[in-house]
Amino acid sequence: MTTPPSSPAARLLDFWRVFRRNRMGVAGLIMLAVIVFVAVFADAIAQYEVRSSIAVTTSDIYQPPSAQHWLGTDDAGKDVFSNFIYGARVSLIVGFFAAFISIIIGGVIGIVAGFFGGRLENFLMRFTDIMLVIPDLPLMVVIVALSKPSLLNIIFVIGLLGWTTTARIVRSQTLAVKSRKFVLRARAIGAGKAHIIRHHILPLVMPILVVNAVLVVSLAILNESTLSFLGLGDPTALSWGQMLNYAFGRGAMSTGAWWALFAPGFGIVWVVLGLTLFGHGLEQVLNPRLETHHLMNPRSTVKNEATGQPLRHATGERAALDKPILLQADSLSISYINEGKPRARAVENVSFTLREGELMGLVGESGCGKTTLMLGLLRLLPAAGQIVNGEVWFGDTELTALSDEEMEAVRWKGISIIFQGAMNALNPVRTVGDQIAEAIAKHDTTMKGDALDARVSEMLELVGISPEHKKHFPHQYSGGMRQRAMIAMALACNPKVVVADEPTTALDVMIQAQVLELLDSLRKRLGLSIIFVTHDLGVVAEMCDSVLVMYGGVLAEYADVDTIYNNPRHPYTQELLKAFPDLTHPDKRLTSIPGYPPKLDELPAGCRFAPRCPLVFERCRVEEPKVISIGERHMASCHLLERMKPE
């Protein structure tokens, strides 16, 4: 929330620009505008004055709609349409004034409780909890029945009982705002409490309060009409609820006078629905949610997009190496496509090969497309992500061409993945053992009962967790244990390839070392192939066989580990290595790369590294470099290499 300071009018205008596009919100606003107009100009719209007495004969009662009475007449022979128009006034007045009282009380209680904390907060929130539990409508009925049923009383009763949700919402928002940096700063320089509340807390609580107010108004209108329907309305102010009370209690049902029953209810629905839609729209604008999730239908894979033909054997000479290739990505490109935004080319034209038993390091800055590439391999991309070019070969199968069911069989059994931050990667409401067993049972239906149980214990022991912990839930594990359990789960189906996506980021240094050691020893024991995604060049140097360096979604350099460290050819790799300490030259200065990695939806025109490259020349800024094969299993994308290459 680092909105630049601007005038309230400008902010309102900005808000309107976004709100205008929310169809539900605008529809609600229009509905409200109509009814407010009707209420204000009731005298001009209604054909009959409500209060004036007319000479009624029995033939005037419950007349069906006609040219004279558009919505017929009611039990007293009065015009339903005119009553309906005037009823809007009563409903809106009660709704707005009662809600006003509720919002003030709830707002004050919420801000005071949230801001001052301590015993005061405890007391206020306990009181709010009690009021929240007591059923409000029966209580309103009791109070109104015991006092005079006047409009003023009804407003006060509804207002004085309707503040509980507001208080809770405002309090939690105040708590959130209170710990923001600028509030802490204001406190540190000795700003008074009233000043902080007025200038720092209120502006940020206001938006939520407004959304809540819309809801409170609609509840107040519903409550008023219910009280009136139950016979507790003000006899001098004919509200929609009261019209229904009279019609229902005085024979509209048996006479079949549907108009007298239908019209007032329609008014209530109109106002409340208008408020609901308006509030829903406000909330979506003030508190936007992406509303995407992992089960949404992914975009289908596209081949031969603009970048050209998929290049099946582009990854250089393979014959020289003894081990067979397990996994191969060929010119894989992945984009994120969100409506109304430019397409983000998150991964472009990346190729690599992974052999049996090989450990490949995947390095690059945050946001360079490492995780996208890994998720793309398993076709686990979020809904906006789409494979737009390339192929992924796993043994003899091309993964991007498989059906969903076939892909499900490959996941975990063929390629499994260790996610970063295992706290969230494990389901909090199921035991760890259960979650490991689930993976095994899914891919091997013969595993059941004791055999399955034994296998789970075996897997936990393999990663150094005592088997009795399988009955425990993830929150009962320490961070290191969770990551180990995640590894055990990833290995449970004997996969050929394991993708370890920054498996140690959330852990402290000692545990990191343990987890890495464990991974390495398991690789040697089980003959796994591992893709290791990391920031840590030290780990890569120590453990990996080959290294793929990514920059801004493209392959910067790909080679075996010795070549990368001793003969890096891409300027980015060279700079990256300068930024890491070298134990053989402890006195060497570390340099960081100036600038920031490119945003994937605002890529520079030529080479993506050009804005930060120390060796940049004019061609780099206009033309994207191709991936060039420099030597045996050594590729890089840089114009410099092409120049140096003897033609």
Place this chain on the structure above:
Amino acid sequence: MNRWRYLLGKIGWAVFTILFVLVLNFFLFRVLPGDAARAGIRDPRLKKEAIEAIRVRFGLDKPVINCFESLNPVKFGSCGVNPLDTQFFIYVKNLLHGEMGISFHSNRPVADILVERLWNTILLIGAGQVLSVLVGVIFGVFAAWKARTKIDYGSLIISLVAWSLPTFWLGIILLFWGSNNGLPIGGMQTPGMSSQPFFVRAGDILSHMFLPTLTYTIVYMGEYMLIMRSSLLDVLSEDYILTAKAKGLNTFQILKDHALKNAMLPLVTVIAINLGFTMAGAVQIESVFSWPGLGGAIYEAVNRRDFPVLQGAFLLIAIGVIAANLLADLTYSYLDPRVQSE
């Protein structure tokens, strides 16, 4: 150990809330001007003896509470009164004996009237609650799963409209429709049914329940759908769903084994909090369909100015809602393993 402390805390809190309601209920009916007994006392046409008789009959001759003769806070009474002989303690004592006074209208003990009605309300609310949760959850699951598609927008709009319907009006409309289609239009049983065999009676009650339950379901399903949708959307964007997908589970397995339980947890709390609002619905539905329950009792008591029944019905409803809240808290702690260690 923690678990027991958690449970004891919750139970203690519920007891405290009930005490609060007892006090509130006592004073509401003494502070507000409408109580018939005291309104009668002020009637200038009555003779002194008659007023005294009313005061004795309703216990108004005793001090309200120790040290206070009446509810005028400036007018102190004597503090030496036996606290057990004050209006408040007599009220509490009577409640503990299950006595809630005598109905002005029927002259029967309020407790007897309300107890038989309590079960009718539980039957109606139970059926409506189960159905609305079921329908709401199903719609919500589909809406979240198919987020940002026509299915999603369709269910969203249906829910918002359903939420906006005044319960009593929907009841009236359905009653209007039902009465033209031969459905029973009021009450709980056709007269003369009590001599019929069990299944005939049960069928008769079911057909009487149809419209009220339908009203209830439509009004409350919208809210459950919105909550389920939002809750499931949160859960489905969690990392562990991606893990489940990476494990090779299909959509159905992920929804069933990983998403639903987690997404249902917030719903349990909401259902509990909603019970208060639910009673608002029960009052309206029972009034429209003349269902002989607690809500209907409130409606009738209001129209007959039968305050002992009104007071008793309010008390019973409040206590029922508090108890149901407690039950939901306990269920939640049972369902969510994280609660026990917090």
